[in-house]
Amino acid sequence: QVQLQESGPGLVKPSETLSLTCTVSGYSISSGYYWGWIRQPPGKGLEWIGSIYHSGNTYYNPSLNSRFTMSVDTSKNQFSLKLSSVTAADTAVYYCARVVRSSSGWLDPWGRGTLVAVSS
Amino acid sequence: EIVLTQSPGTLSLSPGERATLSCRASQSVSSSYLAWYQQKPGQAPRLLIYGASSRATGIPDRFSGSGSGTDFTLTISRLEPEDFAVYYCQQYSSSPAFGGGTKVEIK
Numbered sequence: 001q002v003q004l005q006e007s008g009p010g011l012v013k014p015s016e017t018l019s020l021t022c023t024v025s026g027y028s029i030s031s032g033y034y035w036g037w038i039r040q041p042p043g044k045g046l047e048w049i050g051s052i053y054h055s056g057n058t059y060y061n062p063s064l065n066s067r068f069t070m071s072v073d074t075s076k077n078q079f080s081l082k083l084s085s086v087t088a089a090d091t092a093v094y095y096c097a098r099v100v101r102s103s104s105g106w107l108d109p110w111g112r113g114t115l116v117a118v119s120s
Numbered sequence: 121e122i123v124l125t126q127s128p129g130t131l132s133l134s135p136g137e138r139a140t141l142s143c144r145a146s147q148s149v150s151s152s153y154l155a156w157y158q159q160k161p162g163q164a165p166r167l168l169i170y171g172a173s174s175r176a177t178g179i180p181d182r183f184s185g186s187g188s189g190t191d192f193t194l195t196i197s198r199l200e201p202e203d204f205a206v207y208y209c210q211q212y213s214s215s216p217a218f219g220g221g222t223k224v225e226i227k
Binding site: 063 | 121153155157163164165166167170176208210212215216217218219220221
């Protein structure tokens with residue numbers, strides 16, 4: 001079955017760039033679907049960040065600023081997220097997930113998430 | 121931008137009772153492009169319902185979704201101990217967004 005696993009540093013300093021990777025197993029991302037990123041600040045709700053196709057086509061949440069950049073590496077069956085100029089407000093659990101039905105459908109399955117704290 | 125408002129914020133019920141969760145959209149959600157997720161503490165959300173009323177694979181039939189336009193409902197017919205969790209709705213009709221969540225807690 002399809003499984004996703006996020007990886008990245010648990011702690012990032014303010015103003016630096018956060019980099020996360022999602023490794024997909026049980027399915028080749030080159031076979032289709034968009035692949036997405038979602039975050040959840042501690043004790044709060046979910047926020048859709050964006051999604052990416054194996055071709056590199058991306059969809060970003062227009063409600064968020066342009067600090068996010070997504071990329072894909074089909075040779076490693078991975079996709080990645082970068083967030084520049086982080087602040088404490090970017091502290092959250094970051095999830096990756098498969099997006100069903102184009103670039104902005106429902107999400108299934110999800111990775112377990114990785115907590116990223118922004119602190120000096 | 122479609123904003124989703126979930127109510128109530130917290131629902132206190134006993135095992136065996138029926139739970140009715142509401143998700144209201146600020147504009148019509150076309151083609152019933154609405155999903156529901158369950159999230160337990162320390163876990164990732166899990167897809168329950170998509171297309172407003174289609175159950176995801178492996179989801180028990182005590183979970184059902186209904187609604188269209190701007191008003192959607194998730195119903196849990198008889199609460200099992202493992203159903204106490206936070207539930208989120210998500211629309212994918214336009215720029216995708218989640219509701220604020222409803223916590224179903226044990227009374």
